[in-house]
Amino acid sequence: MARIDFAPGGLNPPHTHPCGIEVLVVVEGTLLVGFVTSNELNNTLFTKVLYKGDVFVFPIGLIHFQLNIGNTYALSFSGLSSQNPGLITIANAVFGTKPPMSADVLTKAFQVDKKVVDYLQAQFWYDNN
Template sequence: MKGVHNFLVTVAAILALAASIASAYDPSLLFRTSASQQTKPKTAFCKNPKLVTPEDFFSSGFNIPGNTNNQLGFSANVLNVDRIPGLNTQGLSVIRLDFAPFGQVPPHTHPRASEIIVVDQGTLYIGFVTSDEDGNRLFAKILRPGDVYVFPFGLIHFQFNPNPTPAVAFTALSSQYGGFITIADALFGSNPAINPVVLAKAFQLDTKTVKQLQQKFA
């Protein structure tokens, strides 16, 4: 029972913190690009109020560990408006992150959201990098159970489990569709592929290495 109580307290705290962010600012909430269409609204349809039920504000299973048996060693259980219709227009989504030993969420950005994270189990090494005009400064820290950290809007950030034991964290985004752009996948795994010469010059690599990376991420 103590574990369930701690879990509920953790989720309640992160929802409260994220809600305060969402109420203040939620830019670009309704838009994302589509490969087959022009930029279009990305929001759920409003339900007839007479048909709304408590189930529209409910989800379960957030206490169940995710499958981390993959190359990066992490899983993300995302609760957004697709799973909880009552989140529509609330500017909020929540994610459970499970990490295998030495697993990581690679450097990425959320183009439509800031993020707040709280560690529930284990230890995480996390950080974000500022923009060029701020000197590309790294703000990194080791987090342990109960520790909370904020990733500012749109900045590249990461989470890494440095230990040989699993870790669990919960995060909240200030958007119902925060988006997720993994830097390496986007650049080396684009379709069609970016000209290797461009990436070789950008990363100060030879084109052979770039082509190998493109094959790997493709």
């Protein structure tokens, strides 16, 4: 289990647990949650606004997020179906790799200019210690 505290506007960014299902319970506040289906299901986005006492299930391996849309702090608890569900934060995995992923790959994959890729990669710092 994990406790997740959200400041107003706080985000648990898009991520996935490749080896576990997540069940989220809202204890305080208001969260916008969502997940994206697989390519076979047209990458459909499912979202829901959750309030105190609501529960939501994120299917195994699907990209999902939680955003505090309220004006107060929010608190939730997540239970995972595995001792080692894994965690892949999407932006970190794509734009924060060490060494950096090739700009040629990223510009083609995201159909954006190299300046955009350079900007996004620069948002991640590297600890060389």
